[in-house]
Amino acid sequence: MSSPIFSVSHISFGYHPDRPILQDVNFDLQPGRIAVILGANGAGKTTLLSLMLGWQKAWTGEINLTGKRLNDLPPRERGRRMALVPQTEHTPFDYSVIEYVLMGRAPYLPPLGMPTAADTEIACRALAQVGILALAKRPVPQLSGGERQLMLLARALTQITPAAGMADDAAGRLLLLDEPTAHLDLHNKARLIAIMRRLRDAGVTLLMTNHEPDVALAVADDVLLMETAVSPQFGTVEQVFTAEALSRVYQLPIRLVEVDGRKRVFWE
Numbered sequence: 586m587s588s589p590i591f592s593v594s595h596i597s598f599g600y601h602p603d604r605p606i607l608q609d610v611n612f613d614l615q616p617g618r619i620a621v622i623l624g625a626n627g628a629g630k631t632t633l634l635s636l637m638l639g640w641q642k643a644w645t646g647e648i649n650l651t652g653k654r655l656n657d658l659p660p661r662e663r664g665r666r667m668a669l670v671p672q673t674e675h676t677p678f679d680y681s682v683i684e685y686v687l688m689g690r691a692p693y694l695p696p697l698g699m700p701t702a703a704d705t706e707i708a709c710r711a712l713a714q715v716g717i718l719a720l721a722k723r724p725v726p727q728l729s730g731g732e733r734q735l736m737l738l739a740r741a742l743t744q745i746t747p748a749a750g751m752a753d754d755a756a757g758r759l760l761l762l763d764e765p766t767a768h769l770d771l772h773n774k775a776r777l778i779a780i781m782r783r784l785r786d787a788g789v790t791l792l793m794t795n796h797e798p799d800v801a802l803a804v805a806d807d808v809l810l811m812e813t814a815v816s817p818q819f820g821t822v823e824q825v826f827t828a829e830a831l832s833r834v835y836q837l838p839i840r841l842v843e844v845d846g847r848k849r850v851f852w853e
Contacts, residue, residue: 624811689743
């Protein structure tokens with residue numbers, strides 16, 4: 586097995602000293618796989634992402650990115666290695682889609698530097714990759730919810746694409762997605778899942794938070810099952826994604842039923 590791109594070891598954290606949200610979290614993300622953090626609302630999924638991004642400092646434990654302590658890496662190097670696709674993001678100005686996506690090039694630019702033609706080419710490739718290159722000149726406020734989510738994904742891809750002359754190490758790139766399907770209709774969910782699979786096949790590692798077991802089942806290689814203030818379970822879908830575990834996480838009777846050769850989630 587190759588070295589993990591990201592390691593979380595014995596992490597504990599909470600916003601109040603007497604109320605831990607995360608307790609003894611342990612997992613390794615292997616390159617070129619899709620992992621899903623699955624749990625009910627309030628289980629700490631988004632909090633864990635903020636720790637992985639270095640926005641919060643854990644009470645205990647260690648986080649490593651490509652074999653190095655996360656806090657020892659300069660912000661620019663972190664920004665070139667991993668990027669976040671948030672649930673939503675407020676846009677105060679009427680940027681065009683291409684202008685917004687080009688913000689992903691910030692880790693490669695000098696202070697007050699402007700994107701180059703090469704940066705624009707990278708941004709256009711990312712837009713094409715997610716299927717919205719035709720919207721490049723459209724103002725962001727005119728996008729639908731699904732188009733906006735794809736734009737955020739394109740910006741993240743633009744951020745982790747190396748500049749000319751840098752080694753193009755797909756296995757060293759990580760995308761973090763926070764509930765990316767939460768506000769999408771069925772068509773756009775399927776579209777996003779297909780894009781995620783293509784990125785994985787290209788060697789990119791993806792970690793997605795979600796609270797929909799069916800979405801996790803459709804895309805995940807690995808699952809981190811989270812319960813509030815309880816050490817999570819991490820493993821492959823086959824190891825962790827069981828009716829018993831899901832019933833405990835969601836406090837609801839859940840069955841896994843095979844339909845047309847694929848598992849489906851049913852709840853009562």
